[in-house]
Amino acid sequence: MSSNKRPGGRILPVRRLTPQVDPQQQFEKLATAIGEIYKHNASQLSFEELYRIGYGLVLSKNGALAYDGVRGVLETHLGELVHSSIIGHAEAARAGPSPTNNEALLSSVRMLWSEHVTAMLIIKDVLMYVDRVYVKNAHLPSVYEMGMSAFRDQVLLVADRRLITGVVKAVLGQISNERRGIEINRSVLRGVVDMLIELQDTEQLRPLYETMFEPQMLLETRAYYHEMASARLNDHGAAAYTRAAQDDIDAEMGRVRAFLAPSTGTALRNVLLDELIAKHASQVLSIPGAGLQQLLDQRSGDALGVLFGLYAPLPAALEILQSSVFGHIQEQGEKFAAALAPISPESPQTLGAAAKTAMALRWVQEVLGLYDVYDEFLHKSFGGSHDMRKVVNDAFIQLINANNRAAELLSLFIDDNLKNGLKRKSEQEIDHLLERSVLMFRFLQNKDAFEHYYKVHLAKRLLHGRSLSDDAEQSMVSKLKLECGSQFTLKLEGMFKDMQVSADLARGFKDMGALDELGFDMNVSVLTPTFWPALALPTTEDAKKCADSIRLPSLQLRNAVDEFNKYYLTHHSARRLSWQHSMGNADIKIQFGTRTHELNVSTYQMLILMLFADGEDDASLTTSEIQQRTCIPEAMLMRQLQSLACAKYKILTKTPMSRDVGLNDRFSFNDSFRSPQYRIRIPVVAAKNVVESEKEKAESMASIGRERQYLVEAAVVRIMKTRKQMVHEQLVNEVIHQLSAQFLPTSTMIKDVIGRLIDREYLQRSPDDPRLYNYLA
Known part of the structure; x- marks a missing residue:
């Protein structure tokens, strides 16, 4: 028995027979529906039926009829609407471009665009199957895109683009009206601009907004603000000009947010910055009587903030601003330096040491005060800009180092504050003062000169007990250590350690009871x-001999010295004490007639007064006799006698x-000496920390020079010991690099040091190349 069943075959569904439908007749229904959609009667239509029509046309191979036919219907309909609702407004706006005519034209265009977009969204949904099948296979624009193109071609680009030209002019006119303070309808502009953004230019394949509107808008904006800048420069100061410029930028950015494309914001801002700031950057800053200098002098932080915000995005303008700020700081520095002119040896004025010192301290205070002002500008006005901080710091470095006494004056300033200036100051104020002092120290190029003066002043404070706060002293040393490293503060910390050890020795000596029978403390x-x-310790042999041979007129004093020697040597047998009386002081009671006073005097003054203790009332001694009996160095003796006989308190009479x-x-x-005070301090003439005389400065610089020689030698040896062999230029550069934190050695100084090290056989020139050095030691 045979079978007709095919192996692996399947049963096909019965093909459904449908009556023949005329495609043209079906499209007519679709065209009629499109007309109803434009008439806002879409609610009366059957979208399912319309969808089936599009579906059927595609299935029956009539997709082109549906697609091209819809385009034709749209073009015809849009053409009719243009003539009925827009052309009239366009002609009126062209004839009289008033705000009313402009708004009427833009409103009509926006209305037609809004209706067209709404209609196309419905038509797109109705012809969804056409989009998915026919349009995709034919590689055509979607139905919605086709509708947008139809609007562009039939509405905006008709008549040689006259309509779109009129629309662009109307938008630009409304923007110009708003700039002049005339109120406009921003929502209408937003709708028109959205239309220009969405519609593509067929020639450049970019939005009409970018090809036909934005370039023209930027050109007109440039022209408007070019005229505005010229007018404002004639009657505005820098503060008012930049404030108005910032207001203009804010207003334009508001327009971008309200109705322009976001992409326009950057270009629009650049146009305003170029016309209002870049082209007039120097002129704005130098407006007579109201420029940058006045803003800085008046500390107008808010105005400077606005100005900096406008200049910062423009490299060339910012450079002009930085140069102006640098110049202002230099001008202020020159004023401060002019106030120091009486200190100069060339000055015809004759001022006392106290007056000169007051001027020197005022110079430091003014420099630090100026930096405080600029530091506030940097934080509040310049937005913490690193570039501006560098400019400010460079200006202060130049200002400070232009004064060849800067290191000395800074040390004097710190000394004065640690002795007198910390009274009634909070911890925060003290820390701020020290921080600012360290900041100025950071700007110094010759930090070793500061170290020299600071050691001298610190020695006097420690030995005379003049410091108001041990914590402040230690804090200052810690800040210097943090700034320059432990090597820089090694001697300073050693001085503090000596004072601590001395205090422990004094307690031990007192507990031993050696002074109980002498009747005084030591x-x-x-x-x-x-x-x-x-300054604290004599360095020459003659000075050491004189220090050891000072004659103590009192047996009690000699016994006290001997007792301390014995006590110290029992604890430190391998050491030797050399007594330096020049830095000591004493409290002594003296009876003047019937009254007794307690005098605080130097050790040398005490020795002089003790020569008169047991003498007759009319006993007198010459300067030479006093020198012979005490062996006080002559120059120092003169100062002691001046303090006792020629100053405010005349303890001795002089003939x-x-x-x-x-x-x-x-x-x-x-x-016959009389004073209402019981306790009187007799200061030594010129013993205070004052500005050095030219002779003293020369001696200090000689001492600093010798120390620099040692530092350069140590650096050369240290480098060569590590490298073993180096070319001259490399060695010089490396030495400068290593020592630049303390001072800037010259090439000549380094060359001389290298020569001495070769003579002392630390280094050797290579026999093959005289520029090459070998390490020997």
């Missing part, structure tokens, strides 16, 4: 010579009566 500061400056002291002048005890 505190001895034991100093390590390598830590303390030459003849004059300000200067001669070797043959005669001194006697002033029994």
Whole structure:
């Protein structure tokens, strides 16, 4: 028995027979529906039926009829609407471009666009199957895109693009009206601009907004603000001009947010910055009587913030601003320096040491005050800009180092504050003062010169007990250590350690009871010579001999010295004490007639007064006799006698009566001395920390020069010990690099040091290349 069933075959469904439908007739229904959609009667249509029509046309191979036919219907309909609702407004706006005519034209275009978009969204949904099948296979624009193209071609680009030209002019006119303060309808502009953004230019394949509107808008904006800038420069100061410029930018950015494309924002801002700022950057800053200098002098932080915000995006303008700020700081520095002119040896004015010192301290205070002002500008006006901070710092570096006494004056300033200026100051104020002092120190190029002066001033404070706060002293050293490293503060920390050790020795000596029978207390500061400056410890052999041979007129004093020597040597047998009386002080009670006063005097003054303790009332001694009995160095003796006989408190009487002291002048005890104070401090003439004389400065610079020689030698040896062999230029550069934190050695100085090290056989020139050095030691 045979079978007709095919192996692996399947049963096909029965083909459904449908009546023949006329495609043209079906499209007419679709065209009629499109007309109803434009008439806002879409609610009365059957979308299912319309969808089936499109579906059927595609299935029956009539997709082109549906697609091209819809395009034709749209073009016809849009053409009719243009003539009925837009052309009239366009002609009116062209004839009289008033705000009313412009808005009427833009409103009509926006209305037609809005209706067309709404209609196309419906038509797109109805012809969804046409899009998915026919359009995709034919590689055509979607129905919605086709509708947008139809609007572009039939509405905007008709009549040689006159309509779109009129629309663009109308939009630009409305923007111009708003700039002049005339109120406009922004929502209408938003709709028109959205239309230009969505519609593509057929020639450039970019939105009409970018090809026909934005370039023209930027050109007109440039022209408007070009005229505006010229007018404002004639009657605005820098603050008012930049404030108005910022307001203009804010207004334009508001328009971008309200109705322009976001992409226009950057280009529009650049146009305004170019016309209002870049082209007039220098002129704005130099407006007579109202430029940058006045803003800085008046500390107009808000105005400077606006100005900086406008200049910062423009590299060329920012450079002009930075140059102007740098110049202002230099001008202020020149004013400060002019106030210091009386200190100069060339000055015809004759001022006392106290007056000169006050001027020097005021210079430092003014420099730090100016930096505080600019620091506030940097934080509040310049937005913490690193570039502006660099400019400000560079300007202060130049300002400070232009004064060849800067290191000395800064040390004097710190000394004065640590002795007198911390009273009634909070911890925050003290820390701010020290921070600012360290900042100025950071700007110094010759930091080793500051170290020299700071050691001298610190030595006096420690030995005379003049510092108001040990915590502040330690804090200052810690800040310097943090700034320059432990090597820089090694001697300073050694001085503090010596004072601590001395205090422990004093307690131990007192507990031993050696002074109980002498009737007075004695505190001895034991100093390590390598830590303390030459001012505290004599350096020449003659000075050392004189220091050891000072004659103590009292047996009690000699016994006290001997007792301390014995006590110290029992604890430190391998050491030797060298007594330096020049830095000591004493409290002594003296009876003047019936009244007794307690005098705080230097050790040398005490020795002088003790010469008159047991003498007759009319006993007198010459300067030479006093020098022979005490062995006080002559120059120092003159100052001590001036303090006792020629200053405010005349403990001794001098014959003849004059300000200067001669070797043959005669001194006697002033029994008639009177003062309302019981305790009186007798300061040594010129013993205060004051601005150095030219002779003293020369001596200090010589001392600093010798120290620099040692530092350069140490650096050369250290480098060569590591490298073993180096070319001259490389060695010089490396030495400068290593020492630049302390001072800037010259090439000549380094060359001289290298020559001495070769003579001392630390280095050797290569026999093959004289520029090459070998390390020997």
